Amino acid sequence: MVNINIDGALCFPGARPDYEAAKAALKTLTEGTGAGNAFLGWTKLPFDYDKDEFARIKTCAKNIYENAEALVVIGIGGSYLGARAVIEALLSPRYNEIPRKGPKIYFLGNGINGEDLAQVLSLVEGKSLYVNVISKSGTTLEPALAFRIFREKIEKTYGKAEAAKRIVCTTDKAKGALKSLADTEGYECFVVPDDIGGRYSVLTPVGLLPIAAAGIDIDKLMEGAAKEAEVCLKDDPEINPALKYAATRQALYQGLGKKIEILSCHGESIRFMAEWWKQLYGESEGKDHLGIFPASCVYTADLHSMGQYIQDGERILMETFLSFDEPRVKVEIPATKDNGDGLNYLAGMEYRKIYAAAQQGVKKAHMDGGVPCMEVSAPALDEENIGALIYFFEAACGISGYMQKVNPFNQPGVEEYKKNMFALLGKK
Numbered sequence: 001m002v003n004i005n006i007d008g009a010l011c012f013p014g015a016r017p018d019y020e021a022a023k024a025a026l027k028t029l030t031e032g033t034g035a036g037n038a039f040l041g042w043t044k045l046p047f048d049y050d051k052d053e054f055a056r057i058k059t060c061a062k063n064i065y066e067n068a069e070a071l072v073v074i075g076i077g078g079s080y081l082g083a084r085a086v087i088e089a090l091l092s093p094r095y096n097e098i099p100r101k102g103p104k105i106y107f108l109g110n111g112i113n114g115e116d117l118a119q120v121l122s123l124v125e126g127k128s129l130y131v132n133v134i135s136k137s138g139t140t141l142e143p144a145l146a147f148r149i150f151r152e153k154i155e156k157t158y159g160k161a162e163a164a165k166r167i168v169c170t171t172d173k174a175k176g177a178l179k180s181l182a183d184t185e186g187y188e189c190f191v192v193p194d195d196i197g198g199r200y201s202v203l204t205p206v207g208l209l210p211i212a213a214a215g216i217d218i219d220k221l222m223e224g225a226a227k228e229a230e231v232c233l234k235d236d237p238e239i240n241p242a243l244k245y246a247a248t249r250q251a252l253y254q255g256l257g258k259k260i261e262i263l264s265c266h267g268e269s270i271r272f273m274a275e276w277w278k279q280l281y282g283e284s285e286g287k288d289h290l291g292i293f294p295a296s297c298v299y300t301a302d303l304h305s306m307g308q309y310i311q312d313g314e315r316i317l318m319e320t321f322l323s324f325d326e327p328r329v330k331v332e333i334p335a336t337k338d339n340g341d342g343l344n345y346l347a348g349m350e351y352r353k354i355y356a357a358a359q360q361g362v363k364k365a366h367m368d369g370g371v372p373c374m375e376v377s378a379p380a381l382d383e384e385n386i387g388a389l390i391y392f393f394e395a396a397c398g399i400s401g402y403m404q405k406v407n408p409f410n411q412p413g414v415e416e417y418k419k420n421m422f423a424l425l426g427k428k
């Protein structure tokens with residue numbers, strides 16, 4: 001379901017994808033013989049997940065969908081970005097403004113900003129409120145602080161017994177402060193599997209519960225991921241787009257010294273898919289003083305802000321366009337009698353077609369400017385294709401990380417700021 005076109009990278013002499021190395025990396029991944037092999041649960045997830053828990057997610061999500069007017073989803077990093085990415089892609093980035101069934105959804109605990117919290121507290125006032133707090137470790141400061149505040153709010157509003165029915169925790173099966181609290185208070189809990197790291201966890205309860213509570217069909221999401229997994233674990237770059245993507249970006253990095261990859265997205269809806277992708281690749285590959293820095297743009301808006309640099313700044317960039325072939329809504333340009341704006345040459349043309357021309361024009365310009373380009377696309381922006389894209393990017397990330405000879409499944413660097421912050425805050 002995911003298509004990749006790497007022609008725009010192959011035009012650059014010196015960027016030859018090393019498919020033998022990519023296949024070896026894939027073998028390391030599928031045989032579980034590489035660094036971080038205790039965190040490969042995501043590779044089998046679309047076929048091998050806890051069906052009872054999946055059914056429980058759907059029941060809990062249905063209850064929230066039907067009874068909540070506001071759902072506050074508390075989490076950060078891998079416990080946040082995937083759900084937001086899927087919800088924005090499949091509903092709209094304006095999901096709280098467009099008329100639809102189901103609760104308004106607020107993501108919190110993804111920063112340290114009292115203003116955000118105060119705003120959401122006032123927005124949910126008087127609304128039927130549910131909270132899903134998500135933290136694998138159960139100890140991360142940002143979500144823990146937000147949960148402290150929203151737990152108090154929900155208990156004050158409904159009393160402890162009813163609050164316990166409105167708070168749902170997604171955390172480790174046994175350890176962490178959140179799990180202990182949930183057991184003491186009797187909150188419903190969902191498990192973040194031991195063998196899946198935060199940034200690979202969108203297809204676990206971490207992502208699935210808020211996504212389902214937003215009214216999105218998680219069966220289809222999993223089906224799309226399962227279909228994509230069938231091709232992304234194959235040993236043949238002609239069939240497997242993940243092998244092609246991983247091998248090409250590593251060729252551009254290792255062969256041509258392109259140190260930054262821009263994921264250029266078509267439209268606002270997939271802005272957060274790019275945010276999710278940035279964590280996936282940045283946290284997986286950025287270690288041992290190595291790694292491609294993942295950046296993103298939304299086109300065509302960012303051509304009017306970042307376009308100059310991409311065209312003409314430091315030649316350290318590669319670019320991957322991400323788009324969907326079929327628009328969900330077709331909007332045609334109308335003809336006008338006076339043609340006062342001179343745009344009648346576009347009359348009758350559909351927006352997606354205009355964007356296709358823009359993307360090809362941009363790609364040519366950027367390549368002429370020395371930026372190797374790839375194109376990743378899926379036929380439509382729907383549950384199955386988003387599931388497929390998630391699996392594609394995850395598989396390619398594992399392969400690419402092993403090609404770069406790092407452990408793609410740890411994140412030791414994330415701890416450094418915490419040590420300093422806790423020392424300054426006087427944590428014992």
Ligand code: PA5
Nearest residue numbers: 077078079135136137140198199
């Ligand atoms: O990918 C990761 O491991 C991190 O981004 C974590 O997801 C993030 O730090 C949140 O951690 P936790 O779920 O333990 O609160």
